[in-house]
Amino acid sequence: MTVDPVFQRPSPLLQVRGITHRYGHHIGCRDVGFDLYPGEVLGIVGESGSGKTTLLKCISGQMEPSEGSVEYQTRDAGLIDLFRMSEARRRLLMRTDWGIVYQNPRDGLRMRVSAGANVGERLMAIGDRHYGHIRSEAVDWLERVEMDIGRIDDMPHTFSGGMQQRLQIARNLVTKPRLVFMDEPTSGLDVSVQARLLDLIRGLVRTLGIACVIVTHDLGVVRLLSHRLMVMKGGSVVESGLTDQVLDDPQHPYTQLLVSSILPV
């Protein structure tokens, strides 16, 4: 962990400033900025179309924003702007130091190769050429996401939605990333499956000390997982702060509406 020499506090892993993204004349997200510290989980909530996915794509290097900067604390060369580094370096970062878990497992998995190969791919991509080692890492990670290792050679489409998400997580974590982006990782799953997956994610993120940006429209998810919270509406962040503070004492009328709608929980 990099420590600020003056204030003796860790410097941010990710520094996001003034991110605006336009689709033609249409605004996807507007002037978003935040710092993310090592091991911190940031939740982004908001209604459909509020710009959550747009923002996540911009800050995770999948899409270049119209304006603004995203700087990442690299292991070897300090803070570097994502869109100023070479594409080779950005792509390497994305498949080693970062993880991306998609809402639709089809976007995050190779559907034509086995579960074990899905987990092993990143290791092979960074030069692991020992089958036995790749195999044992795959077994280890399938166990850590509580999947049946007897199914290591099965194809992703034979797994349930919840299991596919676990597979995506294992596939990402095998290179021990420091930062993972998740876009609605639990939506579309049965409630009980969702709850178990959330428990798993929470456990992994805590024990591995991974920083995480998680997008959801479910306040229950952020309540359980995130330290801090950003509330988006119409492309802009309308409120942000510590999760408990925002949820217990919402300031913006839209946040108040969101919170009141789930009060019974």
Added chain:
Amino acid sequence: MADVIDHPSRAAATPPDTRAATGYNFAYLDEQTKRMIRRAILKGVAIPGYQVPFGSREMPLPYGWGTGGIQVTAAVIGPDDTLKVIDQGADDTTNAVNIRSFFAKTAGVATTERTTEASVIQTRHRIPETPLTEDQILVYQVPIPEPLRWLEPREAETRKMHALEEYGAMHVSLYEDIARYGRIIKSYNYPVKVNDRYVMAPSPIPKFDNPKMDRMPALQLFGAGREKRIYAVPPYTKVKSLDFEDHPFTVESWEQSCALCGAGDSYLDEVVTDDKGGKMFVCSDSDYCEQRRDAGHQGDGGDSNYATRNEIPENETSSGDDR
């Protein structure tokens, strides 16, 4: 029994055809097209294993009949060249005969079935057993030039993967073989890395031939007509078959030797000898087999009862290592 299966008798090189067809430019293609193809070839030679796009022309043969190889051959062949064409190791298959007669007609060049007499060899499915020399060019017909295609259908993405040397996916396919069958079963078009840089599809040759590509004295050119790609391996360039440290690359071997010529070092085809299920193994390279028999070598005529194909680790020294 040895006379049951006989490779076609070898004639010496046929002399240049003085009655070459008129009305065509030399070797069919116009000079401008040939220049364009030569430029693509030169670029391919300069960047070993890199797929160079080229403006593939309509040829008087359908795709799948080696139009890519034919265009490459047409661009490099000269009136003094002697051409050999093989298909599945043999010179007498329809495809090989057609291509040979195409060039005999349109370029009036000499043709041969003998590897040692040829200056240009166009091939599908095999590399000759007889080692090639600096004075020869081997032209491969390639159906699918992109080794990453099976995993990534998007062309823009595979180009990027090559540019950034993102080749982890190639090992995924080898991983899958081992996970499922305990060993790498891919036996044709086995992927290689050229000059420690580009991953390349060697075309559907058996992996048995892969070690021959490594540091070959002859220039190797690859033409894919439908996919409009040319690539090359210059003489003496390192070509390494992909593998894992604990599952090294191996080539096929056979317990028996060729029933006709007794060769123990060549790629064998299993052929049916009668309608009672009789079988024997003979050299797939018909010229090689013929030359050996002419030199007095003899096989056992297929008497050895039954034998199977093995996998043995390839001699380490022949492929080098780059781990």
